Amino acid sequence: MDNKMNKRTLEMKKMHVLQAATELFSVKSYESTTMSDISKKADVSFGSVASYFGNKESLFAICIEQPLGEFVTRFLDFNLSPDSFVDELEKMIKGHIILFSKMKVYLRLIVQVIAQHERFPNEFNVVVQHTRLIQNGIAKFIRKGQELGKLMDGDSEKLSVAYVNFLFGTVLSYAFNPSQEEQDEFILIAIRMFGPII
Incomplete structure (x- = not known):
């Protein structure tokens, strides 16, 4: 005991x-x-x-790498065969905005690594690998929606990159987390990015 x-x-x-x-x-x-x-x-x-x-260098690397696996898992927690694709899209985006808001301090650290990729090459490579997993997962979601005729045709890879950048920009540009009203507006903007066919 x-x-x-x-x-x-x-x-x-x-x-x-x-x-x-x-x-x-x-x-x-x-x-x-x-x-x-x-x-x-x-x-x-x-x-x-x-x-x-x-040492400090090892601790910094762990601070970057340890949360990434869970972050990717939570980010990719959506249903590729939902009853309503548009409802799943809205739910996914809402979940992403909440996830980014909760992990804002950590994500600011990720931005530092990206901005100083020559200073932190190992950490940068780990971040890039996990970012690709996220973007590939979103691209897969987009392609599935397009195949089902629920999302407009377009380049799923470029849209996934634009969407992830949108999340980083909207959440990290606020000193504090966006209000509920602002989050609702961001969800509508993000939904339009995906081009749902209703």
């Missing part, structure tokens, strides 16, 4: 360190964030941060 508790406590501490590091890297930048800053924010000792994750 004690071993389970100790393991759980350790995992929670690691999670707090990752959350603190992600927020500091996102707000202050990689260069301006120190391991000491992270340990203070996570309320753990400096030595614990180092023993959990090694």
